[in-house]
Amino acid sequence: MRIPVTGRSLPTLAIAGIVLCLASSAVLRAQCPSAPQDHLIHNANRPTVADPADITQQGVVELEYGWERDWLPGAARGHGFSGLLKFAATCNLEVRWGTDPFLSMGGERGIGDNWLGGQYRFHHQSKRTPTLAAGYMVKIPSASLAKNLGSGRVDHEFKLLASKDVHGLHFDFNAAMLLIGRPLGSGFDRYSEITLAFSRPIHGKLGVTGAIYGDTRLNRATPGFASNLWALTYTITPRLIIDSGIDVAVTPNAPFRKRFFTGFVYSLGEVYPRIRRRIKTP
DSSP states (O other): OOOOOOTTHHHHHHHHHHHHHHHTHHHHHHHSOOOOGGGOOOOOOOSSSSOOSSOOOTTEEEEEEEEEEEEOSTTOEEEEEEEEEEEEOSSSEEEEEEEEEEEEETTEEEOOOEEEEEEEEEEOOOSSSOEEEEEEEEEEOOSOTTTTSOOSSOOEEEEEEEEEEETTEEEEEEEEEEEEEOGGGOOEEEEEEEEEEEEEEEETTEEEEEEEEEEOOOBTTBOOEEEEEEEEEEEEETTEEEEEEEEEESSTTSSOSEEEEEEEEEEEEESOHHHHHHHHOO
């Protein structure tokens, strides 16, 4: 029997899939040992718009946090703090919680929306093929509609990801489709986003990263746009990296003219150390 998938059923199906994967995590842990505490390595999503297809080390919790300053059309300004908490529950499944604990736009201040979901890596990088993954996120509308800090509607994001290392360069490619809730519960508008990012070290612990991305038109009131992002990164330790850069719109119809950002990525620690030790104990 075919079950019809609607906008309301999508979050339920996604959560059910995550629960099933978590239920099988004990078996997968035995197949893919957790990372030891003294070998934690960051797996940064920021600062580019593209996410890597590879996930955080199994059993590890990682935090990303940053501040940005936006130059909006006209003389308007905005700024805010945003974060992403990631947990690699199994060898190939990462659970994610994205949040905007503070936003300031048009003189109004408050909390932003929350995003919950996950990413599943279904192919590891080989000599000829990239790492491949799929992701899903659902927006929990916690931002104030009265203050114009959010839409007050549930949104969905579906994403395919590919990552590859080529001659000292690391590439991340994302293709995403977003369903944006319309006002008054009248269904969804949709748009697609394509992103290509690269990164490479330039001297010691200093690196450079860049990305070009674009969104298709959402509706008559929200046209498509293109932008490009450039940043410097510095690896303080293998588990801690900081970044700073700028995102400049390429087309005049973008929702911003430019934005400056700075932030960090830190691997907090391993959740499974006792289980890993028991697995290794004869």
